[in-house]
Amino acid sequence: MIATAGNRASESRASLELVTVYEISKILTSSLDVSRTLRESLNVLQSLLGFRRSMVLLKEEDEDELELFVSVGLNAAEAQLARYQPGEGVIGRVFSLGTPNVIPDIASEPLFLNRTGSLDENAGGPPTAFVAVPIRTATHVIGVLTIDRKGEDSGGYARDLRLLSMVANLIGQAVTLRRIVTEDRERLILQTEHERDARNKTVFTLDNVVGASERMQQVFAEAHMVAPSRSTVLLRGESGTGKEVIARAVHELSPRANKPFVKVNCAALSETLLESELFGHEKGAFTGAAGVRKGRFEMADGGTLFMDEIGDISPAFQTKLLRVLQEREFERVGGNKPIKVDVRLICATNRNLEKMVSAGTFRSDLYFRINVISIFLPPLRERPNDIPALASHFLQRFNEENDRHIALTDAAQGVLQHCYWPGNVRELENCIERVATMTRTDRVDMHDFPCTHNRCLTQVLHFVKKDDAVAPAEAGAVGLEAPQAPAGFTPGASPATPASSAPAGSAAADGKPEGERERLIWAMEQARGVRAKAARLLNITGRQMGYALKKYDIQVRRF
Numbered sequence: 001m002i003a004t005a006g007n008r009a010s011e012s013r014a015s016l017e018l019v020t021v022y023e024i025s026k027i028l029t030s031s032l033d034v035s036r037t038l039r040e041s042l043n044v045l046q047s048l049l050g051f052r053r054s055m056v057l058l059k060e061e062d063e064d065e066l067e068l069f070v071s072v073g074l075n076a077a078e079a080q081l082a083r084y085q086p087g088e089g090v091i092g093r094v095f096s097l098g099t100p101n102v103i104p105d106i107a108s109e110p111l112f113l114n115r116t117g118s119l120d121e122n123a124g125g126p127p128t129a130f131v132a133v134p135i136r137t138a139t140h141v142i143g144v145l146t147i148d149r150k151g152e153d154s155g156g157y158a159r160d161l162r163l164l165s166m167v168a169n170l171i172g173q174a175v176t177l178r179r180i181v182t183e184d185r186e187r188l189i190l191q192t193e194h195e196r197d198a199r200n201k202t203v204f205t206l207d208n209v210v211g212a213s214e215r216m217q218q219v220f221a222e223a224h225m226v227a228p229s230r231s232t233v234l235l236r237g238e239s240g241t242g243k244e245v246i247a248r249a250v251h252e253l254s255p256r257a258n259k260p261f262v263k264v265n266c267a268a269l270s271e272t273l274l275e276s277e278l279f280g281h282e283k284g285a286f287t288g289a290a291g292v293r294k295g296r297f298e299m300a301d302g303g304t305l306f307m308d309e310i311g312d313i314s315p316a317f318q319t320k321l322l323r324v325l326q327e328r329e330f331e332r333v334g335g336n337k338p339i340k341v342d343v344r345l346i347c348a349t350n351r352n353l354e355k356m357v358s359a360g361t362f363r364s365d366l367y368f369r370i371n372v373i374s375i376f377l378p379p380l381r382e383r384p385n386d387i388p389a390l391a392s393h394f395l396q397r398f399n400e401e402n403d404r405h406i407a408l409t410d411a412a413q414g415v416l417q418h419c420y421w422p423g424n425v426r427e428l429e430n431c432i433e434r435v436a437t438m439t440r441t442d443r444v445d446m447h448d449f450p451c452t453h454n455r456c457l458t459q460v461l462h463f464v465k466k467d468d469a470v471a472p473a474e475a476g477a478v479g480l481e482a483p484q485a486p487a488g489f490t491p492g493a494s495p496a497t498p499a500s501s502a503p504a505g506s507a508a509a510d511g512k513p514e515g516e517r518e519r520l521i522w523a524m525e526q527a528r529g530v531r532a533k534a535a536r537l538l539n540i541t542g543r544q545m546g547y548a549l550k551k552y553d554i555q556v557r558r559f
């Protein structure tokens with residue numbers, strides 16, 4: 001009789017588990033919005049099987065910590081604290097070792113960190129058990145799924161473990177699928193950019209390159225000197241100083257001007273994607289490689305390949321690139337036929353490559369290969385006499401495109417002149433466009449700049465990290481500290497950066513400001529500089545967030 005009741009209980013538990021897995025698999029395949037589907041899955045787990053709390057923690061490729069992706073049963077303050085280094089505590093170990101862990105009583109487990117207060121919540125009650133299982137893709141562990149429940153017998157833990165492992169597998173597949181689709185989308189975006197580049201090429205003229213200062217005249221002279229040869233050029237300078245502008249100028253001034261100028265942003269692509277983008281791939285080289293595709297080296301044949309953010313490529317990719325530069329030939333991914341191309345390479349970086357070489361993170365042989373001729377782009381704050389010409393260049397372009405006749409008053413010019421411009425020319429360009437768009441009259445005065453109303457956030461968010469600051473050989477470019485507001489301005493409370501802050505009353509109904517850049521800044525502020533969290537606020541992936549921050553040149557720090 002007892003045995004029959006026991007059998008019945010275990011049968012009903014087994015069928016409950018089946019229903020749970022079935023429901024969760026239905027939810028996870030219903031949409032690519034993983035934060036929604038995962039939250040719903042945890043709700044199913046909780047309501048069908050009665051767990052107290054559960055969490056999904058994921059480690060994005062470009063983050064060094066496991067961070068909470070979704071949770072059930074945690075309040076906002078507890079959720080903020082749920083992040084772990086690989087190897088740290090129970091969760092970090094499950095991630096590093098790739099093996100599940102069951103803690104029957106968290107109160108007596110020294111490895112249990114109690115970061116989110118599970119223990120305190122349960123003070124005085126029956127023991128709380130904790131189960132954590134790894135979430136995997138086909139190749140590696142990407143996260144951890146955890147649940148808390150009131151203490152049970154060991155048979156109960158074994159069942160929890162089995163069920164959670166099945167659910168973790170489903171989650172792993174859903175996250176992988178989402179990542180593949182996102183990468184594909186990013187590839188398409190880059191392809192579109194490339195096509196746009198190709199179109200823009202026809203309207204690019206050196207007249208668009210502005211710079212009256214002595215420093216920029218020197219840069220132009222160097223560009224003229226290097227253009228005729230095939231030597232590799234390395235462009236150094238902070239973000240937004242005009243490295244791409246000069247790369248195009250070198251190409252336009254060279255005998256290759258009638259051949260393609262092809263750009264690749266090394267920081268925006270994962271290593272695998274970068275490899276297939278640069279070298280192309282053969283049919284069937286990997287899942288989704290339906291046909292043969294030429295890489296950017298081949299597309300640039302006879303012309304120039306501009307590799308932006310070269311300091312951001314992984315050590316493994318540095319080795320591959322070095323081989324290609326040495327042998328001057330390569331194979332497409334999945335192919336074995338050597339391909340030779342005639343390409344002039346221009347690289348750019350805002351990183352301190354010398355420091356990276358000393359730290360062993362950038363190969364010295366690759367460094368010497370690409371650093372044949374260096375051109376340094378000075379930050380805008382070091383050439384303030386370029387500001388009026390650049391401002392009027394951008395304003396003129398705006399007027400032509402919008403059929404307006406806007407001019408800057410002297411006071412407005414003064415505001416521009418006193419800004420520190422941490423985002424350099426790009427920030428000035430955005431600032432002019434913003435203020436011109438917002439003004440209803442034909443005169444832009446000093447009060448039209450958001451910074452004069454203390455509404456410019458970029459001064460707070462921008463900074464240059466000492467170790468990563470640009471390049472050594474240029475006077476004044478070494479070891480830049482966080483920018484100081486110019487004399488006469490109070491940091492964070494003054495018209496220091498009239499760039500692209502949100503205009504008054506621009507918050508949308510959801511509380512997020514309008515405009516892509518403002519939303520990014522808003523999210524980074526809310527998330528106190530934690531990129532993955534900011535991405536979730538905007539419902540985008542960490543990778544998309546990284547790409548968007550780069551695109552808008554938003555450099556942030558953790559608070």
Ligand SMILES: Nc1ncnc2c1ncn2[C@@H]1O[C@H](COP(=O)(O)OP(=O)(O)OP(=O)(O)O)[C@@H](O)[C@H]1O
Pocket residue numbers: 208209210211237238239240241242243244245246308348349350393425426429553
């Ligand atoms: N001398 C210049 N004359 C006219 N426009 C410029 C000049 N320098 C930069 N710009 C404009 O500023 C923006 C940023 O320039 P660019 O993309 O070349 O900077 P970058 O140094 O390559 O930035 P990143 O390191 O972030 O890629 C572009 O829109 C570009 O057209």
